[in-house]
Amino acid sequence: MADMANAALFNNRNIPFDVCNFKLDPPLGDQVLVKVEGCTICGSDIHSFLGRRVVEVPTVLGHEIVGKIVSFGPENNRCDYSGNQLKVGDRITWSVVANCGSCLFCLRGVPQKCDSHFKYGHKKLSQEVPWTGGLAEYILLVHGTKIFRVPGGLSLEAACPANCTTATNVAAFRVAGNLAGKIVLVVGAGMLGITACAMAKFNGARKVIVCDTNEKRLLKAHEFGADESSKPEDLSKLVSYVTHGLGVDVMFEMTGVPGAFENAFNCLGIGGKVVLVGSVFSSRPVSLDMEIVVRKLLSIEGIHNYTPDDLCQALFFLNETRNLPWESLVGIWLRLAEVDLAFQLAQSPEYYRVGISNDINL
Numbered sequence: 001m002a003d004m005a006n007a008a009l010f011n012n013r014n015i016p017f018d019v020c021n022f023k024l025d026p027p028l029g030d031q032v033l034v035k036v037e038g039c040t041i042c043g044s045d046i047h048s049f050l051g052r053r054v055v056e057v058p059t060v061l062g063h064e065i066v067g068k069i070v071s072f073g074p075e076n077n078r079c080d081y082s083g084n085q086l087k088v089g090d091r092i093t094w095s096v097v098a099n100c101g102s103c104l105f106c107l108r109g110v111p112q113k114c115d116s117h118f119k120y121g122h123k124k125l126s127q128e129v130p131w132t133g134g135l136a137e138y139i140l141l142v143h144g145t146k147i148f149r150v151p152g153g154l155s156l157e158a159a160c161p162a163n164c165t166t167a168t169n170v171a172a173f174r175v176a177g178n179l180a181g182k183i184v185l186v187v188g189a190g191m192l193g194i195t196a197c198a199m200a201k202f203n204g205a206r207k208v209i210v211c212d213t214n215e216k217r218l219l220k221a222h223e224f225g226a227d228e229s230s231k232p233e234d235l236s237k238l239v240s241y242v243t244h245g246l247g248v249d250v251m252f253e254m255t256g257v258p259g260a261f262e263n264a265f266n267c268l269g270i271g272g273k274v275v276l277v278g279s280v281f282s283s284r285p286v287s288l289d290m291e292i293v294v295r296k297l298l299s300i301e302g303i304h305n306y307t308p309d310d311l312c313q314a315l316f317f318l319n320e321t322r323n324l325p326w327e328s329l330v331g332i333w334l335r336l337a338e339v340d341l342a343f344q345l346a347q348s349p350e351y352y353r354v355g356i357s358n359d360i361n362l
């Protein structure tokens, strides 16, 4: 273990990161010290960087992380979420929210809303301990963190987004219910939407329709299971054609853009369900015709983050779909020292993800 290591401090929106050297202490209690192998920049990191999302600063951003165990605190039981033994060197990911397990929300099955939750990549720094986010050489896993071993053979590109994009999708699909034989509409073909296309097919959807303003992203979605694709202006015509006028059964809203939701909402058929996933930044309220919701017996649900079981399923899903070109979604890997460039590139629609890694082999 090194004595000192680097972390990229985020001090305020739209200003360069401060890559600084900090003291690295051994883990205490049941903490686990992990060397970051790679961290991909998520859409919510970009929302934070641009100030569309409120974060307390200074902080270390980055939560889509894969790392290797360096050392355990003296009280750690060295077990993963399923109770399997962990050892130094194991390649792991973990639930983005560490939770207490005993508060009202934990007991109600929404540990991501735990009263005393700790969210990686979102924590205001205190006492010069910067090991709370993925844009650093090391990260310190705190009490209540649910750890998962990354299945062998899963690439860094496939595994990094598991604990955010993929697990959030699993949560959304859990809420959507059985998709066998159903027609699914995915609004937005970014990382969340592309993953949703693949997951819809994996879960037995009869047809997957995807909508986005970006032609290249629509083409890419076809590589991940989309059967039909459309720009927003042509969506209702396409849905009407594909569903013989009946409308779609389930719609996943991945953009958080009010206009995208309003445009797609009328594509729902009787008994249809909308799962809202992408709205993780403030925007104007949407206009919604309540009569349509009533007469079509529609339901609308929101999903925010996920449970540890969802992350377990996400890793299973990624391992089962290794034939898909997940690697192509991480456009470029850069070093921690290049974090400013990484955030510039990550805002381009060219890239689904930009990764930060200090692994010299990349």
Ligand SMILES: [Zn+2]
Binding pocket: 042, 043, 044, 045, 063, 064, 164, 165
């Ligand atoms: Zn994320």
Ligand SMILES: [Zn+2]
Binding pocket: 099, 100, 101, 102, 103, 104, 105, 106, 111, 113, 114, 115, 116, 117
């Ligand atoms: Zn709790």
